[in-house]
Amino acid sequence: MTSEPQIDDLEDPPFVTRQSLHGPAWFAVLLPSLPPVLLWLVTPAMTSAFQTVPGALRSLGLLAGLCAYVTFATNLLLGARLPWIERLFRSLDRMYRFHRRLGIAVGCLLTFHVVLMLGSVVASDPGGLVSVLGEPGVAVGVGALAGFATIVALSLFGRMRHETFQRMHRLIGVVFVAAAVHVLLVPGVAAQSSPLHAYLVGASVVGAGAWLYRSLLWQQLVRRHAYRVARITPVHDDINELALTPVDDPLRFEPGQFVFIAIDDDAVTREAHPFSITSGPQDTELRLVIKALGDFTSGLAYVSPGAPVVIEGPYGGFWHRGHDLRRQVWIAGGIGVTPFLAMARSLDLSDREIDFYYCTQTAESAVFLDELTDLADRTPGLRLVTVPFDTEGLLTADRVAATSGDLLRRQVFLCGPAPMLDALVPQLSAAGVGRDRLHYEEFRLRG
Numbered sequence: 001m002t003s004e005p006q007i008d009d010l011e012d013p014p015f016v017t018r019q020s021l022h023g024p025a026w027f028a029v030l031l032p033s034l035p036p037v038l039l040w041l042v043t044p045a046m047t048s049a050f051q052t053v054p055g056a057l058r059s060l061g062l063l064a065g066l067c068a069y070v071t072f073a074t075n076l077l078l079g080a081r082l083p084w085i086e087r088l089f090r091s092l093d094r095m096y097r098f099h100r101r102l103g104i105a106v107g108c109l110l111t112f113h114v115v116l117m118l119g120s121v122v123a124s125d126p127g128g129l130v131s132v133l134g135e136p137g138v139a140v141g142v143g144a145l146a147g148f149a150t151i152v153a154l155s156l157f158g159r160m161r162h163e164t165f166q167r168m169h170r171l172i173g174v175v176f177v178a179a180a181v182h183v184l185l186v187p188g189v190a191a192q193s194s195p196l197h198a199y200l201v202g203a204s205v206v207g208a209g210a211w212l213y214r215s216l217l218w219q220q221l222v223r224r225h226a227y228r229v230a231r232i233t234p235v236h237d238d239i240n241e242l243a244l245t246p247v248d249d250p251l252r253f254e255p256g257q258f259v260f261i262a263i264d265d266d267a268v269t270r271e272a273h274p275f276s277i278t279s280g281p282q283d284t285e286l287r288l289v290i291k292a293l294g295d296f297t298s299g300l301a302y303v304s305p306g307a308p309v310v311i312e313g314p315y316g317g318f319w320h321r322g323h324d325l326r327r328q329v330w331i332a333g334g335i336g337v338t339p340f341l342a343m344a345r346s347l348d349l350s351d352r353e354i355d356f357y358y359c360t361q362t363a364e365s366a367v368f369l370d371e372l373t374d375l376a377d378r379t380p381g382l383r384l385v386t387v388p389f390d391t392e393g394l395l396t397a398d399r400v401a402a403t404s405g406d407l408l409r410r411q412v413f414l415c416g417p418a419p420m421l422d423a424l425v426p427q428l429s430a431a432g433v434g435r436d437r438l439h440y441e442e443f444r445l446r447g
């Protein structure tokens, strides 16, 4: 790997997002933890809860356990990849990043729960620890905690193939079911308040339901579209265009969005992978442009025409339409051109003014350059600026400001490799482009 930043290379670390979490999303996700706390505060047992040290430790331990359990259920709901929740976050990678943080928060709450509960046992009856741990409801809880800690540690720190990560991650539902048995079996606060008990039963149903929906019953329950491979066209060294024809109702999407595709062909592995749509919503065929990176994307070139494809989506909030500012800057790096292809192919430029910077390693490696140049020649509001790294170096915000002028009054869209975003985002922010007008897509979904 040469020392200069590589534009076309999708090798890790890939594309990066740095957007803060969307206000309503915070609220919506943390809200479910409030009722159990309020219900717990009004239970009669509360009055004597803090009169003794063991009592206070136990009460705080129960509270931490309650919040951990309800947040765990909420996190399974995020993991279910439901479109209406994704819309709340305005993008799937933002939702997955929140999912990851919530997983860490559940881990911390669970640790407090265990330390405080054990502390209260030791404080009231040091010799009673073994018998408490031997109680069936508590033992199930300890097992659930061990399972949770293992899966979260592997998810956060394990270096594993994406497919292995997904399979391992699906086991988290088994841990949740064990936690549900613990919560509903152990005579805790739930026994003292039927509304709280009902709420915990509700959280158990939501959590287990979300897990079953995504992990075990997705083939039956997740809405997907049937397509067939029409053709695969090589467009550059290790890049192919995949054209798909609909078998049943075609997908409706916004240009800039992406889908998960799974192909039933021996040339590729069967799990679903995300790719940005490159065709316009008006086209019958759905097209994707894919760079060979690992086993799935490298096998694509050998997939046979006619192979069945199932498509889930669309997902993503990376689209140019609907933004108030009609003046926009688009910046694509390497294969990050894909969402912009769909946007450029479906442009109704009556009210738009777009400067499209297309950054590639060399001029030759710029896929679809002829089509984009032709589009720009025929479309008054679209200006294409090619930035081949080998002859012009890296694109900077200063150059964008000099060429496009007035960045303060522009929406800026970026999709490209991590080194490009790591360099450009702070520059653009320093040049006055506010967070609400800086949009990027990440080609990785592990948050």
Ligand SMILES: Cc1cc2nc3c(=O)[nH]c(=O)nc-3n(C[C@H](O)[C@H](O)[C@H](O)COP(=O)(O)OP(=O)(O)OC[C@H]3O[C@@H](n4cnc5c(N)ncnc54)[C@H](O)[C@@H]3O)c2cc1C
Pocket (backbone or CB within 6 Å): 161, 162, 163, 258, 271, 272, 273, 274, 275, 276, 277, 289, 290, 291, 292, 293, 294, 295, 296, 297, 298, 316, 335, 338, 339, 441, 442, 443, 444, 445
């Ligand atoms: C929103 C989005 C849009 C994308 N659009 C495009 C595109 O238009 N063109 C293109 O060439 N690539 C795109 N990608 C990247 C593409 O999904 C990966 O390159 C592909 O999944 C790699 O799979 P592999 O088996 O070939 O490689 P692997 O070696 O298995 O994976 C390489 C990396 O790809 C990611 N990845 C692998 N499998 C998955 C999966 N099932 N789900 C999510 N991420 C996965 C992981 O980060 C992994 O580290 C996009 C990714 C995302 C998240």
